[in-house]
Amino acid sequence: QVQLKESGPGLVQPSQTLSLTCTVSGFSLTSYSVHWVRQHSGKSLEWMGRMWSDGDTSYNSAFTSRLSISRDTSKSQVFLKMNSLQTEDTGTYYCARGRGADPYFDYWGQGVMVTVSS
Amino acid sequence: NIVLTQSPATLSVTPGESVSLSCRASQSISTSIHWYQQKSNESPRLLIKYASQSISGIPSRFSGSGSGTDFTLSINRVESEDFSIYYCQQSYSSLYTFGAGTKLELK
Numbered sequence: 001q002v003q004l005k006e007s008g009p010g011l012v013q014p015s016q017t018l019s020l021t022c023t024v025s026g027f028s029l030t031s032y033s034v035h036w037v038r039q040h041s042g043k044s045l046e047w048m049g050r051m052w053s054d055g056d057t058s059y060n061s062a063f064t065s066r067l068s069i070s071r072d073t074s075k076s077q078v079f080l081k082m083n084s085l086q087t088e089d090t091g092t093y094y095c096a097r098g099r100g101a102d103p104y105f106d107y108w109g110q111g112v113m114v115t116v117s118s
Numbered sequence: 119n120i121v122l123t124q125s126p127a128t129l130s131v132t133p134g135e136s137v138s139l140s141c142r143a144s145q146s147i148s149t150s151i152h153w154y155q156q157k158s159n160e161s162p163r164l165l166i167k168y169a170s171q172s173i174s175g176i177p178s179r180f181s182g183s184g185s186g187t188d189f190t191l192s193i194n195r196v197e198s199e200d201f202s203i204y205y206c207q208q209s210y211s212s213l214y215t216f217g218a219g220t221k222l223e224l225k
Contacts, residue, residue: 035214044205044216044217044218044219045162045205045207045216046216047207047213047214047215047216058212060213061213094161094162096162099167100209102150102209102210103209103214104152104164104167104168104207104209105152105154105162105164105207106164106167106173108161108162108163109161110161111161
């Protein structure tokens with residue numbers, strides 16, 4: 001069955017770089033897009049960026065200068081790297097599978113909680 | 119950016135009532151709206167795609183309607199498991215955005 005699972009450090013120091021991995025199973029990264037979505041505690045959802053099935057990427061302009069998404073199709077993994085972290089980057093980070101050219105998100109990972117603190 | 123405004127912020131109901139949740143877009147987005155349910159400490163779950171298309175495995179009491187700027191998620195006869203937060207999301211613009219959510223709570 002389709003599964004996505006995020007992994008990464010739970011604690012990151014301010015100004016450092018966040019590195020997260022989304023490991024997928026049950027589908028191919030060359031057939032579906034994978035997106036990163038962030039949620040501050042008690043708040044709504046914020047789309048960060050995506051990896052298209054053809055390897056192209058696009059980002060929310062709010063993160064463009066410090067966000068990078070890449071993948072390793074042989075390992076079925078999508079990576080998020082975001083630098084210059086601040087306390088306001090604290091939150092839960094999800095990866096989700098996208099369907100369609102104007103996508104909805106049909107499967108989500110469990111999320112990984114990231115705290116930015118010294 | 120396309121802003122999605124959800125109302126009400128909180129809806130207090132008793133089980134068995136039928137409810138309508140609203141999502142209004144800041145510009146016309148055709149039917150590029152999707153609805154999610156998020157229970158406490160869980161990931162979002164897709165309920166409705168493209169305004170009114172049903173999703174396999176989602177109870178038939180959930181339905182969606184609307185086009186352009188005004189959209190509605192309807193729950194026919196709310197059950198106890200439905201008390202959670204509901205979000206709409208637009209995919210008309212390539213900068214995908216979510217609404218602030220409507221919390222459905224027990225009255």
